[in-house]
Ligand SMILES: Cc1cc2nc3c(=O)[nH]c(=O)nc-3n(C[C@H](O)[C@H](O)[C@H](O)COP(=O)(O)OP(=O)(O)OC[C@H]3O[C@@H](n4cnc5c(N)ncnc54)[C@H](O)[C@@H]3O)c2cc1C
């Protein structure tokens with residue numbers, strides 16, 4: 001059940017160039033959240049920008065009833081978000097969308113690129129609490145952008161890093177680690193979120209070894225609740241129907257996507 005709420009901001013910090021983490025108390029929304037869902041955020045106090053901006057649940061603290069988001073400043077809405085101060089309110093609608101499935105797996109692989117790591121952190125924590133072994137391949141352009149590193153370490157995952165400039169971990173694409181470091185027979189399920197070419201490479205790997213998985217897709221959104229068709233897309237070119245990423249997703253089975 002989703003609703004709208006004015007969350008009380010308790011922490012808001014810059015983690016790296018253009019990357020911020022904001023935590024707010026949201027007693028109505030936080031108890032209903034699932035990994036992979038998102039909140040639709042009003043970024044400023046005026047009518048511009050009119051539309052809310054979708055941001056994934058980076059983590060949820062069930063005791064505090066707080067939600068944490070990780071966001072990258074890419075335009076006007078996210079720039080305005082940086083102005084919100086501790087003790088001020090942030091207006092959010094959520095939780096929205098269909099999250100990740102949490103099967104009874106013993107060992108899973110998570111592949112995240114850049115800010116696409118956001119929904120995988122909450123997922124990794126929940127899976128670890130269920131006793132699942134979680135291996136994470138985490139890639140970014142450079143080491144300063146690996147801002148979720150400490151959280152991943154504290155969750156207790158097996159972590160492998162890749163950066164394009166070689167400043168941390170493997171030098172190159174995070175997906176190259178799939179073939180170098182992962183034994184496909186050890187993995188029951190793959191979850192991925194990040195740039196689409198990265199997710200395509202992850203799906204190719206999953207298909208090659210017959211491993212099932214899920215991807216979290218991004219699409220520009222307006223209403224966020226399935227009412228406007230703003231986020232409609234085909235999952236396969238040959239499909240004769242469109243899905244609404246905000247309502248039918250953002251998480252989809254790899255098997256449904258081409
Ligand atoms: C379900 C979902 C979850 C998301 N989770 C996160 C998250 O956890 N952290 C995060 O930093 N971002 C996330 N995003 C992306 C985020 O919503 C956009 O970056 C944000 O809406 C941009 O708003 P803006 O006003 O700053 O930029 P705008 O001025 O609207 O756009 C600036 C540039 O970014 C592009 N852009 C805008 N929205 C998107 C989008 N959804 N996907 C790809 N490109 C876009 C525009 O085409 C333009 O080039 C998510 C998107 C979706 C759909």
Ligand code: FES
Pocket residue numbers: 220221222223224225226227228229230231232244245246247
């Ligand atoms: S954003 Fe309106 S239908 Fe998805």
